[in-house]
Amino acid sequence: MTEASARITPSRNQLFLAYLQIGLTSFGGVNAWARRFFVEKKGWLSEQEYAEALGIGQVLPGANALNTAIGIGTRFHGATGALACAAGLFAGPMILLAAVASLYDSYGQLPLVRAILTGIAAAAAGMVMGTAMKMATKLRPSLPLWAIGLTALAMAVLRVPMPYVLLALAPLGLLAAWHETR
Amino acid sequence: MEEDDLWPLVTGFLALSLMSVGGGIAVLPEMHRMVVENHGWMDDLAFAKRYALAQAAPGPNIMVVGLIGWHVAGPVGMVAAMAAMCGPTSALAYGFARLRRRVAGARWMRVFERGMVPIAIGLIAASGLLLASGAAEGWLPIAISAASTLFVWRTRRSPLWVLVVGAALGGVFLR
Numbered sequence: 238m239t240e241a242s243a244r245i246t247p248s249r250n251q252l253f254l255a256y257l258q259i260g261l262t263s264f265g266g267v268n269a270w271a272r273r274f275f276v277e278k279k280g281w282l283s284e285q286e287y288a289e290a291l292g293i294g295q296v297l298p299g300a301n302a303l304n305t306a307i308g309i310g311t312r313f314h315g316a317t318g319a320l321a322c323a324a325g326l327f328a329g330p331m332i333l334l335a336a337v338a339s340l341y342d343s344y345g346q347l348p349l350v351r352a353i354l355t356g357i358a359a360a361a362a363g364m365v366m367g368t369a370m371k372m373a374t375k376l377r378p379s380l381p382l383w384a385i386g387l388t389a390l391a392m393a394v395l396r397v398p399m400p401y402v403l404l405a406l407a408p409l410g411l412l413a414a415w416h417e418t419r
Numbered sequence: 420m421e422e423d424d425l426w427p428l429v430t431g432f433l434a435l436s437l438m439s440v441g442g443g444i445a446v447l448p449e450m451h452r453m454v455v456e457n458h459g460w461m462d463d464l465a466f467a468k469r470y471a472l473a474q475a476a477p478g479p480n481i482m483v484v485g486l487i488g489w490h491v492a493g494p495v496g497m498v499a500a501m502a503a504m505c506g507p508t509s510a511l512a513y514g515f516a517r518l519r520r521r522v523a524g525a526r527w528m529r530v531f532e533r534g535m536v537p538i539a540i541g542l543i544a545a546s547g548l549l550l551a552s553g554a555a556e557g558w559l560p561i562a563i564s565a566a567s568t569l570f571v572w573r574t575r576r577s578p579l580w581v582l583v584v585g586a587a588l589g590g591v592f593l594r
Contacts (some may be wrong), residue, residue, distance in 0.1 A: 260478045264579050267479050289523050293515055296532050299508025300481035301442045307509055311516035319513050327501070330478025331485065335497060337472055338489040345468075348594050355464070356589015358471035359551065359560035360581040363567025365444060366547030370572040372540050382537040389541030394548060399438050399449040406538050414534030418526065 247281050249314050249321040255279070256306055256325030261333075267302035267326070275309065282309070302326065381413040425492045425499060427458060432484060432503035439508065441539020443481035447546035450487070460491050467553030475582050481505065559592055 247255065255274060263270035268291060275282045282290070290312070294304030303323060310322030344350050378386065385406055392402045431453045439446040447470070454460050461469070469490070473483035481504065488500025515522055522528055551564040567581040 263477050263479075264475075264577070266578070289519075292532065293519070293522060293528075294512065295442065296440075296528065296535065297508065297512055297515060298437055298439045299442070299512060300439075300479050300505065302479040303481065303505055303509060304512040307512040308516040308519070311513060312519065316513065319509075319516065323509065326479065330476060330482050331497075331501070333476055333478070334473070334482050334485055335489070335494060337476060338486055338497070341472065349590060352593035353586045353590040354468045354471060355554055355556060355560060355593050356563060356585040356587070357475055357582055358464070358467040358554035358585075359563035359589070360567045360585025361471040361474040362467065362547050362550035362554055363564040363569075364474065364547075364571050364578050364581060365447075365550060366544055366564070366568040367571025367578075368444075369540050369544035369547060370568065372536075372543070374572070376536060376540070378537050382533070386537035386541040389538045390544050391541075393448045393542050393545030396448070396452070398452070399446065399542075402542070403438065403440070403538070407535065410534035410538055411530060412534070414530045414532075418529050418533060 244281060244283075246313055247279070249317055252310055252313060252318055253321040253325040256322045257329055260326045261329035263302075268305065271302070271305065271309075281313075286312075379413070379417060382410065382417075385410050385413065424458070424460070425496060428488060428491050428496060429499050429503045431458075432488075432500050433507065436504045436506075436508050439504075440535055441542060443479070443484070443504075444546050445539045445542040448542065448549055450484075451549055454487055460487070463553035464556070465490075467550045470550055471554075471582075556593070559588065563588060 256271075259267060259270050259274055272287050272291075276284055276287050287309075290308040291301070291305050293308055295301045297304050303326060306322040306326045307319045310318035310320070312318070314321070345354070373386065389402055389406055392405075393399070435446050435449055435453070438449060451466055455463060455466050469486045470480075470483050473480050473486055476482065482501075484504045485497045485501045488496035488498070490496070492499070547568070551561070554560045554564065563585050567585065570576070570581050571578050
């Protein structure tokens with residue numbers, strides 16, 4: 238645990254501009270782009286520091302990318318730093334998606350647009366499934382945790398309401414994890 | 420109509436935000452229940468397409484919430500839905516960031532991560548299946564979904580490729 242005192246602390250402005258750029262260029266998931274920017278390009282965070290912020294961001298409820306941005310902003314400048322990062326992350330995509338939404342309202346029913354969007358929707362659905370498979374392969378959970386994950390999948394497919402899924406499976410998952418992390 | 424739908428939109432996403440352990444995608448089946456089944460704001464395919472738009476655009480894919488909000492109540496709906504989905508969890512994230520030194524590496528954090536992530540992965544897989552069935556108009560979209568699953572799972576190339584190929588195949592064959 239070396240606290241990197243030699244590193245440069247970015248200003249609030251720099252944080253805002255960094256996340257503005259990340260928000261507008263991060264096709265297919267923010268986290269990989271944010272890591273590249275903060276760790277590789279600018280050197281504002283070490284690999285370990287970024288991984289830590291991401292880890293907390295993923296465990297908490299809410300969008301992982303936003304939670305991570307808030308963690309990074311808070312680390313450098315407290316509440317105003319968090320605001321700078323969150324505002325930067327959303328400013329670009331919000332404006333872009335407002336434009337997309339109004340275009341969709343006007344042109345979404347044209348046959349060619351409909352067809353293209355159905356193709357993209359099918360591909361995006363596959364991306365979500367592929368991401369789940371990739372996470373499972375990387376994580377290599379123990380047998381009990383595999384069973385719990387598959388049960389979550391089955392319950393969600395059978396349309397069991399999510400509060401029940403969490404109430405039923407979270408205690409089991411935590412119990413299994415407790416035994417494994419001694 | 421728009422006034423009447425704004426309140427259920429906000430309370431619905433507030434409730435969803437607190438369940439969104441594992442991020443925005445894990446909670447998609449529950450979002451689908453609210454948007455398609457309970458309120459009838461849009462059908463299956465429209466839901467899958469809005470997710471696709473959010474995925475194809477840069478930025479966090481939680482933006483799908485903004486697109487749903489826009490559809491239900493216009494620009495005000497977009498901002499209100501995003502604020503409801505992201506506000507409370509952001510406050511929580513800020514609180515944890517203040518405690519960072521005590522939280523990082525603590526045993527209960529590792530237990531929580533290890534125990535909850537498999538559940539999140541199961542829910543994400545279910546979200547993918549749900550979106551795929553929404554887009555499954557005939558055999559070609561099903562084939563695209565299957566191929567895209569394999570591509571993203573087994574290769575390290577940019578996932579943007581599957582969106583480009585999906586768009587091209589759709590434009591040529593699904594008209």
